[in-house]
Amino acid sequence: MRKHSTALLALLLAALGCSGEGKAKKAGQAVGETVTDFAKGIGSGIDKRLEVEVDLSPRVSGLGLSRTVAKAAGIDSQGKGITVYMLSQKAVAGSLVAKALNSEGTEIGRSVVDIDFAEDDAQYITFQFDAQMDTQLVRRYTIDIKASSTP
Helix, strand or coil: CHHHHHHHHHHHHHHHHCCCHHHHHHHHHHHHHHHHHHHHHHHHHHHHHHECCEEECHHHHHCCEEEEEEEECCCCCCCEEEEEEEEECCCEEEEEEEEEECCCCCEEEEEEEEEEECCCEEEEEEEEECCCCCHHHCCEEEEEECCCCCC
16 A cells, blocks of 8 residues: 555656646546556455355255355445345245355354246345354355245
């Protein structure tokens, strides 16, 4: 961060010391590009940090369900949870259970969500966990079919 601040300061000083509008314009453009690149780097770092490891059980995959991105629910959401973008090849309705597992593979949280997919459908599914669950202890999540559900 300090390195970027020094570079920005040097570019600004160069722009102020330039005689002629063309040189000042070029220096301003360089500063703008540097700031934009820096902000993009911060944004992608935060985006990656929100990603979580989610596995689908063979039973869920067998229903024709798959997933792409999975992220921790944002700061503005209520409670603790994850959002998973899921795709379906076939029509599927029922209940899914997401289990939060610690580093030893022990379950430390659980969330159940009812689903209703049409054939060739996709939806963001949000699993909300109990407020007492310590998200710092979660290493991965697994999604399975709720035992009492028959999708």
